[in-house]
Amino acid sequence: MLDLNDLRVFAYVASLKSFSLAADELEINKSSVSRSISRLERMLNAPLLQRTTRKVHLTHYGTALQQRCDEMLTRVGEPLSFAAIAAIQPQDRLTVCVDSGLGLAAELQNRLLPRFAEGFLEVRPSVRYTSSKAALRANDVDIAVFLDSPSAVGHCATVSRHLYAAPDYLLRRGVPASSADLQDHDLIASDDADEGDRPAGMAHKGTITESRFKVDSRTSIISNEPLAMHGLVSAGVGIGCLLDHLCQEDVKSGRLVRLLPDLRFPPLRVNLAFPSNRAAEPAVEAFAALLRTELKQRQA
Numbered sequence: 001m002l003d004l005n006d007l008r009v010f011a012y013v014a015s016l017k018s019f020s021l022a023a024d025e026l027e028i029n030k031s032s033v034s035r036s037i038s039r040l041e042r043m044l045n046a047p048l049l050q051r052t053t054r055k056v057h058l059t060h061y062g063t064a065l066q067q068r069c070d071e072m073l074t075r076v077g078e079p080l081s082f083a084a085i086a087a088i089q090p091q092d093r094l095t096v097c098v099d100s101g102l103g104l105a106a107e108l109q110n111r112l113l114p115r116f117a118e119g120f121l122e123v124r125p126s127v128r129y130t131s132s133k134a135a136l137r138a139n140d141v142d143i144a145v146f147l148d149s150p151s152a153v154g155h156c157a158t159v160s161r162h163l164y165a166a167p168d169y170l171l172r173r174g175v176p177a178s179s180a181d182l183q184d185h186d187l188i189a190s191d192d193a194d195e196g197d198r199p200a201g202m203a204h205k206g207t208i209t210e211s212r213f214k215v216d217s218r219t220s221i222i223s224n225e226p227l228a229m230h231g232l233v234s235a236g237v238g239i240g241c242l243l244d245h246l247c248q249e250d251v252k253s254g255r256l257v258r259l260l261p262d263l264r265f266p267p268l269r270v271n272l273a274f275p276s277n278r279a280a281e282p283a284v285e286a287f288a289a290l291l292r293t294e295l296k297q298r299q300a
Contacts, residue, residue, distance in 0.1 A: 007069060009036035010048065014066040017056045047122055059122055060282060092122055094283050095276070097136050099146040100129040101226035102159075102270065103246045104294075112290050123283045131225060137275050142284045144273040145291060157295035158267040160244045163259040166236040170257060176239070179263055186238035188229050241265060270295055 012022035013033060023030045041048050048062035058066060098104050108127055116125065130136060136144040145156075169186075176182050226243050233240040234255060250256035272291065278284045 006036040006040045009033055010040055010062075010065065011069040013037060013049065013056060014058055014062060014069070019051075019056065050121065060120070061122065092124060094120075094123050094125040094143075094287060095128070095141050096125060096143045096145070096287065097128045097130060097138070097141040098144075099136065100131050101147060102145065103227055103230070103243065104145065105129060107294055112287070112294060116287050116290060119286060120283050125287070137273070139275055141275045142278050143288055143291070144275055146271055146273070147268050155269050156272045156292050157270045159270055159295075160267045161241050161265045162244055162247075162261060163239055163263060164233055164242045164247050164250075164256045165239045165259055166234055167254065167257055169236040169238065172236075175257075176259060179260060182239065188232045188238045188240035243268070 009022065009026065009028075009032075012025055013019060016022050016025065019030050019033045019037075023033045026033070037049060044061070044065070046061040047059050048065060050057040050059055096108075098108070113125060113127070116123075128135065128141075133146075135141075136146050147159075163182075173185055176185060226246065229240045230242050230246050232238070233242060234250065239259065247256050247258070251258055272288055274284065274288075279288070
């Protein structure tokens with residue numbers, strides 16, 4: 001059974017953003033305010049407030065409860081369970097599904113997830129990496145991050161591409177001076193250029209053009225995964241058209257060499273989608289904003 005005195009105390013704390021001010025208004029001591037809030041949080045099994053040395057901030061659960069306080073206070077003696085407010089509060093999960101070819105794992109683990117956790121302590125993010133279109137579009141996915149496709153509606157950023165090779169490969173085979181020289185090199189190619197879904201950096205038939213890299217005969221390995229192509233090029237198997245952000249650290253350390261910088265390829269679009277239709281919820285909106293910022297910084 002809900003103690004309405006505790007709910008009344010919470011209403012004052014939520015409004016004044018201060019335990020001390022709430023205690024003064026209610027003419028009780030500060031420790032009584034703290035005990036009331038603690039009891040309420042235990043009963044609801046959810047954190048309602050984030051306490052700092054200067055101010056009190058509402059969690060998403062606290063915000064949801066505050067919105068119903070007036071109504072609840074009029075229902076004297078009415079029991080309250082956590083389930084009673086579940087429908088009006090953000091869920092405590094966040095499911096993000098990322099195209100594995102984007103190479104976002106390090107950024108998510110080292111920067112985005114810790115920054116997100118600072119403001120959403122009660123939300124448990126789950127991040128999946130996949131190359132499956134079906135998995136990216138699953139109904140339980142709150143945010144899907146993927147390379148361009150015909151159905152894309154949430155253009156978020158673009159990623160640029162250039163040709164790269166490992167130094168040991170170039171020592172063995174020589175450095176191409178022009179696009180024509182590539183005909184004599186081993187190439188790491190993509191097999192999906194003509195499928196119209198994920199734009200390919202290199203295809204295994206045709207000719208070399210500015211808009212799409214196609215070669216006639218010396219393709220060594222075909223792969224439609226950007227990370228796999230990056231690994232093969234890094235291992236010295238051949239020359240590949242790779243996403244620039246995947247190669248930045250390799251170029252700095254000398255593990256990869258960028259080739260023919262004047263040979264340009266159309267950038268690929270990165271898109272966000274919200275299959276679960278929870279885009280308006282604060283946690284989803286905040287994480288999407290972090291993703292957009294991270295991806296746009298890659299363009300700079």
